Amino acid sequence: MAVIRSVIRGVGAHLPKRVMTNADLSKIVDTSDEWIVERSGIRQRHIAGDDELTSTLGAAAARQALVRAGIDPVDIDLVICATATPDRTFPATAVKIQSELGVKKGAAFDVQAVCSGFVYALTIADNFIKAGQSKRAVVIGAETFSRILDWTDRSTCVLFGDGAGAVVLEAQPQHGAREDRGIISTLIRSDGRFEDQLYVDGGPGSTKTVGHLRMNGREVFRHAVQKISGVIEETLVATGYAADEIDLYVPHQANIRILDGIAKKLGVAPEKIVMTIGRHGNTSAASIPLALNTAFEEHRLREGSLVLMEAMGGGFTWGAVLARW
Incomplete structure (x- = not known):
């Protein structure tokens, strides 16, 4: 029996220009490369600059995903951004990304489930597509966590970084079998x-x-x-x-x-x-x-x-x- 599936057509990412190594961190908080690597496996992270917002990172990742998918932004009818660090309390970061991409139809909104946010956002987009309410969606995970860190707390500030990733989903008929894309x-x-x-x-x-x-x-x-x-x-x-x-x-x-x-x-x-x-x-x-x-x-x-x-x-x-x- 034919079914509609949300097929991943493209993926993209964007990272802030600044890289902060563990050695850099050791200059501002009592820690060391050895201590961080042993407890977390982290050696470096990217930190957003003043001109790099959550929406900036998210839009760049989405553009790359759209190019790789070969899909024009005018054909997108849903933009979901998973983030716990929005540009503003409101409006949603997703509407800013929607505007920057040139998407002019459908809906755009944020999802806040912290680290599970991208999984939640994919789930929501998939349900929109299966219900026939969307044909092509951009789903983004974007964060500037560096802006909510206590840089004197070595138990947390060494763990987090900034960045964004995105996928483009498209409704496609499949056979309803194990081999479905x-x-x-x-x-x-x-x-x-x-x-x-x-x-x-x-x-x-x-x-x-x-x-x-x-x-x-x-x-x-x-x-x-x-x-x-x-x-x-x-x-x-x-x-x-x-x-x-x-x-x-x-x-x-x-x-x-x-x-x-x-x-x-x-x-x-x-x-x-x-x-x-x-x-x-x-x-x-x-x-x-x-x-x-x-x-x-x-x-x-x-x-x-x-x-x-x-x-x-x-x-x-x-x-x-x-x-x-």
Whole structure:
């Protein structure tokens, strides 16, 4: 039976010009390259300049994805930007990106699920496409997390970076079979009981300030391994695939220990996991599309590749998307 699938037509990314190494960080906070690498796997991250906004990064990533997809912006009818660091409280960063791209029809809005934001945004776009409300969508993950960091707190400021990634989705008829291209399965979850484990201590509705990121690292690590492994297993059961049938795992890049823990728990071969944490740090909602773009540029993605994207973020939120390239 014919079905409509959301096929990924193109992927793109954009990183700020400035690179901050661990050595650079050691000049402003009590830390060292050895300490950071041992605990996180991070060696450097990109930091946005004053002229580089979340929308700037997001629009650049989206343009590259559109060029690679061979799709004109006038044919896009949905723009979703996953971000926890919008340019303004309102309007949505997505509408600014929509304008910068030259998209003049359909809808544009932001999604806020922190590090799970790109998975949430893909899920929403897929549902719009399957419902017939959108034919072509740009889905973006873009962050300037450096602007909500406490640069005196070495437990958090060493972990995060800025950047953006994007994909272009297109509605295409498929056969409804295992060999279908496009998004096969989406699964999103949240549990607000843990909202105080990873949060920002500010907001317009509470403190009237932006605030800084705060994190209980030990608890976040424990839940991340458990919840991401769980959602991967749920996705595999729901779709009938075995873990070794997945060609590429593209996880949220939070910490190399989390990635290693998930791989070990599921018995996934290291070479099947895309890891960009060392170069980008944790870029929140941007990390999965940035990693996806890296896999594309390294020719690790081929037509027919089964790709599993998964993440967990503040809230807690978590989820997974299975797609065939």
